[in-house]
Amino acid sequence: MTHPENPLAGADAETLLVHGGQTRSPHGETAEALYLTSGYVYDSAELAEARFKGEQPGYVYSRYGNPTVSMFENRMAAMEGAQGARATASGMAAVNAAILGLVKAGDHVVASRALFGSCLFIIETLLPRFGVETTLVEGGDLEEWRAAVRENTKLFFLETPSNPTLRLIDLKAVADIAHDAGALLVVDNVFATPLLQKPMQHGADIVVYSATKHIDGQGRCLGGVILGPTEVLDGQLKDFLRHTGPSLSPFNAWVLLKGLETLPLRVERQCANAAAAAELLAGDAGVSRVLYPGRADHPDADLVKQQMSGGGTMVAVDFKGGKRAAFAFLNALRLIRISNNLGDSKSLATHPATTTHQRLTPDLRADLGIGDGLVRISLGIESGRDLAADIAQALAAARG
Numbered sequence: 001m002t003h004p005e006n007p008l009a010g011a012d013a014e015t016l017l018v019h020g021g022q023t024r025s026p027h028g029e030t031a032e033a034l035y036l037t038s039g040y041v042y043d044s045a046e047l048a049e050a051r052f053k054g055e056q057p058g059y060v061y062s063r064y065g066n067p068t069v070s071m072f073e074n075r076m077a078a079m080e081g082a083q084g085a086r087a088t089a090s091g092m093a094a095v096n097a098a099i100l101g102l103v104k105a106g107d108h109v110v111a112s113r114a115l116f117g118s119c120l121f122i123i124e125t126l127l128p129r130f131g132v133e134t135t136l137v138e139g140g141d142l143e144e145w146r147a148a149v150r151e152n153t154k155l156f157f158l159e160t161p162s163n164p165t166l167r168l169i170d171l172k173a174v175a176d177i178a179h180d181a182g183a184l185l186v187v188d189n190v191f192a193t194p195l196l197q198k199p200m201q202h203g204a205d206i207v208v209y210s211a212t213k214h215i216d217g218q219g220r221c222l223g224g225v226i227l228g229p230t231e232v233l234d235g236q237l238k239d240f241l242r243h244t245g246p247s248l249s250p251f252n253a254w255v256l257l258k259g260l261e262t263l264p265l266r267v268e269r270q271c272a273n274a275a276a277a278a279e280l281l282a283g284d285a286g287v288s289r290v291l292y293p294g295r296a297d298h299p300d301a302d303l304v305k306q307q308m309s310g311g312g313t314m315v316a317v318d319f320k321g322g323k324r325a326a327f328a329f330l331n332a333l334r335l336i337r338i339s340n341n342l343g344d345s346k347s348l349a350t351h352p353a354t355t356t357h358q359r360l361t362p363d364l365r366a367d368l369g370i371g372d373g374l375v376r377i378s379l380g381i382e383s384g385r386d387l388a389a390d391i392a393q394a395l396a397a398a399r400g
C-alpha cells in the first residue's frame, strides 16, 4: 500500500525499519548520513534568534538534537507506533530519564521486583534518596499491584519477560490498574524486542529500550530510547533530557539505524535458534527445567499468546547438579561464549547467580527463581546445527 504523500503509510515493520525516519541531504545519499557535529551555524543573528525562540525549525546543539539522532528516533517511533521517541546514550539513561524526569519528591512509584539490576538500583536506592516512595511487587500477582497503590502513586514500572527467568507480566491488566490510579505505566521492553511485543497496544504509556541489545545486536555500541506520547516527551521530559545531557552520540545513532534495518532478520533467526535450543535442553536428563516463553510448558504460556507474537531470543535452563553442573556446561561451550550481554548475533551464556545477580541475597535470589543451577542463554544468528552440536557436547560435560 503506498500513499502519494507518505510512501510508508501502512507499511509493515520490515519496511519501516529500512526506510522509516530517513531524511536525505541535497547530495541524495542512499544510506543515512552521519552528521558528526556538536553544533550548528546560522546565516544571520536573526536566524539564530528565531531558532532559539523555536520560531524557526532547526537544530541548535547536539545535546538537544542532531539530524542522525532524529532519523533513529523517527524510525523507532514509526516502528513502535508511538507519537515520538527520544534517544539516549544507554538503556539506563533512558530508564533513568523516563522515571526521574516524571516524578518529584512526595510521589510514589510501584515496580515489579524482577528487574534488570541497574533498574532495581534506581527504584530501590536512588528514588528514596530524593524523597520518592517506592514499592516493589511480585509482577505476576495483580493483587499486589492493586494493593500497592497509594493516593500519591504516579508511575508503574515493569519488565516483561523478566531477566533472567523469563516470566511474564500481564500488560493490559497492570495498565488498567495504573490508569485507575491516575498513574503512567512505563515498560522496559528489551527482552521481548520491539518486534515481538507492542506494550502500547496493551495500554502502556511509555516504552523504553536498551538499544545496546537487539537493536544494535552486533555488540558495537550502547544506546537507549524512550517512546511515548508527544505530551510527555515535549512536556515533563523535554527539559530533563535537554539539561541533564543523556544524549546519544550521532555516530552511535548511525550504527543503531543500520542495526534496525536487519532487526527482523536477526530476531527471526534468533527465535528459531532459541526454540531449538530450549527443546534440546529440555530433553536432557541433567536439566530440571527449561524456561522459554515459546514453549507450551512455560508457566505463563497463556499470557505469551495474549501479548507476544513469538517466544523471544532468550532461554533459561536449570541444572539439577547446581553450580557445579552449570559451570561445567558453561566451561565446555565452544561456540557459545560466556558473557552477560544479550540480544547479540553471537550466542552468549551467563550464570546469573554469580554475575548479574550476585549482589542479591541468596533469599532474594531464591524468591526470584535464580538458583545456583540456572544458566541464561541469549541465542545468536549462527547455524542451528552448529549451536545444537555445541549445546549437546556441553550438556554431556555437565552430566560428567
Ligand SMILES: *Cc1c(COP(=O)(O)O)cnc(C)c1O
Residues within 6 Å of the ligand: 090, 091, 092, 093, 095, 116, 118, 119, 159, 163, 188, 190, 191, 209, 210, 211, 212, 213, 222, 223, 224
Ligand atoms: C541491558 C538492559 C538495560 C540497560 O541498558 P544499557 O544499554 O546497558 O544501559 C535495561 N533493562 C534491561 C532489561 C536490559 O537488558
